[in-house]
Amino acid sequence: MTALVRPVSGSHLLAHADGVRAVYADAFGSPPWGEGPEHADAYLRRLRDDVDRPGFTAALALDGDAVLGWATAWTTPSPFPADRCHPQISVALGEHRTADWLCGAREVDELAVATRAWGTGLGARLLEAVTADRADGRCWLLTSVAARAVVAFYEREGWTQATHPAPGGAVHAAFLGPRHPARTAAPRPL
Numbered sequence: 001m002t003a004l005v006r007p008v009s010g011s012h013l014l015a016h017a018d019g020v021r022a023v024y025a026d027a028f029g030s031p032p033w034g035e036g037p038e039h040a041d042a043y044l045r046r047l048r049d050d051v052d053r054p055g056f057t058a059a060l061a062l063d064g065d066a067v068l069g070w071a072t073a074w075t076t077p078s079p080f081p082a083d084r085c086h087p088q089i090s091v092a093l094g095e096h097r098t099a100d101w102l103c104g105a106r107e108v109d110e111l112a113v114a115t116r117a118w119g120t121g122l123g124a125r126l127l128e129a130v131t132a133d134r135a136d137g138r139c140w141l142l143t144s145v146a147a148r149a150v151v152a153f154y155e156r157e158g159w160t161q162a163t164h165p166a167p168g169g170a171v172h173a174a175f176l177g178p179r180h181p182a183r184t185a186a187p188r189p190l
Contacts, residue, residue: 003061003068003117005125010051013058017044019067020112027069027112032146043110050074050109057106059129061113061122069113071126076140078103085142085172092163093174101162101182102174105138106131124157137179146171162186 013020025040027033050056055075061068080090080098090098108130113123131139143150145165151173155161158178164187165171176183 003063003120003122003125005059005061005122005129007129008058008060010056010058013060013070013072014048014051016060016062016067016070017047020044020047020070023067023069023112023114026114030115032144032148047072055106057130057133059126061117061126067114068117069111069122069126071108071111071130073106073108073130073139076102076105076107088165088172089142089163089174092165097182101138101176101180102140105140105180106134106177108139108141111141123153127157131177134177134179137177137181139177139180140174141177142172142174144171145173160186164188 021040021044024043025035025037028035028039050072051058053074054077056072057074058070058072060070078099080086080103089102093101108127111123111126113126140162141154141159143154145151145161151161154175159175160178160180160183161173162176162182163174165173176186
């Protein structure tokens, strides 16, 4: 399997909507995510709006015409968003670090790779494709710490966990990219 990874426009990514949906269902259908087909449909509806976000960037991995994965990212707005898992990240980092470290930075929103391509380096290539052009290195993402293999992947790629969920609390954590200037200041777990 030889996948071609390249940056694409939002409209080009949407032109591959069926493949994006299939990879989403495949990648996020099993534990720890356990998302059903309705989540893949909801993601496509959200993606149609996401492509219009300031700083939107995407990368697509194709094997011939078959979608093997994709990544999307955009510029985190200021004030910091109050939707999805953003509020818990803001509370964990505090108002000043959230504004300084995350607002205006490149936020990696989704990264998905078909299970048949896991372990091939495709995820790393997609992640690099949506972050490499950020000259100041200010890139970040959030993910579930329950997804241990995903957390290990980001750590292998040089990403630093910046928030640490309380025991029994919410399971999402923010990670700073390998060139993020605040990476060394990120709080360590107790």
